[in-house]
Amino acid sequence: MGTPTLIATLDKVSYMYPRSPEPVLKDISLEIYKGEFLGVIGPTGAGKTTLCLTLNGIVPQFFGGRFFGHATVVGLDTLDHPISTLARHVGTVFEDPETQITATSVENEIAFALENLKVPREEIRARIPRVLEAVRLEGTEKKHPHELSGGQKQRLAIAAALALQPELLVLDEPTSQLDPVGAQEVFATVRELNRELGVTIVMASHAAEEMAEYADRLILLAHGALVKTGTPDELYNAVAYLEANDLRPPQVASTFSLINKAGRAVPKIPVRLEEGLQTLAAWRQKAQLHVQPPTAFPRPRIPSGEPLLSVKDLHHIYSNGTHALAGVSLDIHKGEYVLIIGQNGAGKSTLVKHFLRLLEPTQGRVLVGGVDTRTLTVGELAQRIGYVTQNPDNQIFNATVWDEVTFALKNLKYPREEVVARATESLEAMGLLAERDQHPLALPKGDRARVVIAAILAMRPEIIIFDEPTTGQDYRGAKYILEISRKLHASGKTVIVITHHLYLMPEYAERVIVMGKGTILLDAPIRQAYHEIELLNSTYLTPPQAVFLARALGDRHTYPLLTPREVAACVAGQPIEGEI
């Protein structure tokens, strides 16, 4: 094996955005080698996005600010060469494909950047099928990008970046908005580009399981500094260290780390599911696997009485003919914590929008508290149902946090004292009272989500819907929001959560509704639903690694375990405590 060739270098790079008092990148020195798959991990605010933007010159050329040190890509200093020149060598894919896609057809989208760089027409025509094949989107040339699924859109964004034939492809959280199978598709595509075409990959991601599987090397950023570099085995092995840095290791690593802690020696903590399953199989083969079957879990509460929310034979057909809901019926009772899951486009958001009358049924009825929503105004429903959308920025439009939280109350003509009391109470509950005079957009994304939740809490709704609340949040941010949902649930509210992050939910949800192609595929307690692997796969979902490990524990029995702690306790022969 020859000496690896450098493709990019960072030498003592520090950077401050125009208004930031502290550097967001601090003295980073890093060498990126041709053909490697480099993963960038770190909690929110660690500087991952800024690092990605440094590699294509957008930082600092677009943002301004102060830049220290030297960054080079294919030998070009990123401060001495225009972004357009660097773009020929560095392709960039961002978190939300919607923000990158501008054209009205797949082929036009790919041609756009090439046309801007004056690539000859014949060459553009030749490149389009090549890149579509590389991302497995052949046959979609004439389609409108809106007709593609989330995973396909992200692959289109990758194809558009690839068409420039970059030596380096930088991807910033490219899978955070995708369902698990969409995310797998993107990771698999990126790995193929890396292995077969030799494209160097730099990817920032919170997806620990996938990073362990696909990356050659990882760097860990914390507070803008590069604190650790190593292979996925080296970094994800250090479970305690990662958790101290607000990072989530792959569940398989957590599980074996807990087993190790419980006294059963694990010589090498596996970081990939396959390795974990092999370890369990090897233990069994050597008769070293003595599973302590879990005692019976508490039976799920069977709700009774009149449902708070009732959906009867609901159909919804969008104006473009898409049949988004096809005969959905369900009842949700007061005080339930319901998780709705399903692939992108399964109809989850369409369903919950009917609860608020943001969409009208094409057929069927929705009843809230026994009253048909068609007889209620959106304003009346908003007082009973709070809806936290996926992107908090879409819900924020006032100039201060206080104005945002009091906006609806003032519009509903609540007395001034009541407005002040409710807003103060909900801001206190969200830990945002000190930020009341700040502009919401000046706050970090996690805090902006809390502003939206505070505004909703001030309305004191009976039902609160969180639509993909953990997208773009690191582990700590995601847990923070889910802890809020737990508190709301404990205070008697009915909570409905939509998410793709199944691994986060076992500690919170009681009931799972699995949707696919506009129908309900399964409505079951979480311990049952998560173990319906084939059914989940049919709607492009995959359960957390702990479920696969649990299923590998017994020859004949299937233990309904959901978390690394439960699996570890079972393997270590300890009673399961503190979960569910």
Added chain:
Amino acid sequence: MTIPSGEERKVKFLGGAAIDGAPVAYIVVLAAVVAALCFIPFSVILALGGSFPIAQGIFPLVGWILGPIAGAIASGVGRLIGVFVAPHTAAVPAVSVWSAMVGSFSAGVMKSEGKRKSWWLPLTIFFILEFLLFVGRAIVQNGVSPRAAFAGSFLDWSGILLFALPTRTLAARWLRHKNIGVVAAGLFLGTWMIAGVTHLTAAMITYFMSNWPEDVWVMLIPIIPVENLFRCLVGTVIGSGVIAGLRAIGIVKPTEATY
């Protein structure tokens, strides 16, 4: 602050899509906003059979955000699109586009700093000439009484005065103020003066086209200032939110921005 160990580099924007220091993306967005606001009418122009668009309230804001040249382009492009997609608010299309460009350009030169600190002077002379042609034609050629002409052109000469006096730089300073209340005051004052000279630019041409009689001058005396108050209100409300938002998200500021 942590002291970085690397050598500090000079940060510059190399090439790329920018006009006069304003990214083209900003120009496109603001042109789109102007075009969208052209759909909403707020007053009817007597005799010309069209209406004013609410977009007139943000021509100055566009200049303050993008600077004189990029601002004029954004407003001009937005208004040009508006002429076609919303003809009901464009009584005389060419005048609508021209005055939009003059409005944003004038707003953009208000801060009087750097190499462009004298740009306001020829502009002021240009406005004075426009005023002389406008009111002079009314009084000398069309026999409108001087009293009616001066009262009817109150907005126009108040705009010139505020633009020529230090009130121009005062408004620009207020626009840069930390306190959003002071910014709002700057928006109101600035919108009044810029809408005044913009109105003059449009009125001078349309008057040469239609030579409205003294009765109309008299009728316009109370209407024009009220209309302009509405423009100021639009500029202040939208401008306060936009400037507060731009500051909050820390997005890169165009080189010639005033806010």
